[in-house]
Amino acid sequence: MDCIFCKIVEGAIPSKKVYENEHVLAFHDIQPAAAVHVLIIPKKHIPTMNDAAGEDFALIGEIxxxxxxxxxxxxxxxxxxxxxxxxxxxxxxxxxxxxYHLLGGEKLSALNVRD
Known part of the structure; x- marks a missing residue:
């Protein structure tokens, strides 16, 4: 598998970890979009939210x-x-x-969402 996040979970690619448990890893984004920008990922590879099923929803709760x-x-x-x-x-x-992107540490602008 050629997934950069799976490689980070395996330790093949270094990251600046903020939090880790058995199921979840959180680390600083290398291209921050805010003063605080942390990525939170499941250690299990799930491509998109649309691919989550069954026990994955408990894992999303862990995130x-x-x-x-x-x-x-x-x-x-x-x-x-x-x-x-x-x-x-x-x-x-x-x-x-x-x-998931955890963004903060400053006043964030409104989301760019169409009406």
Missing amino acids: HKAAQIVAKELGIADSGYRLVNNCGKDGGQVVFHIH
């Missing part, structure tokens, strides 16, 4: 739990943060391994 923990540890829980999952090409997904 959300990790987001709370990371936001507190990085001091942005009280001021606020954004948790984003892009799904598919038109949704802006670039790496096809489910991942």
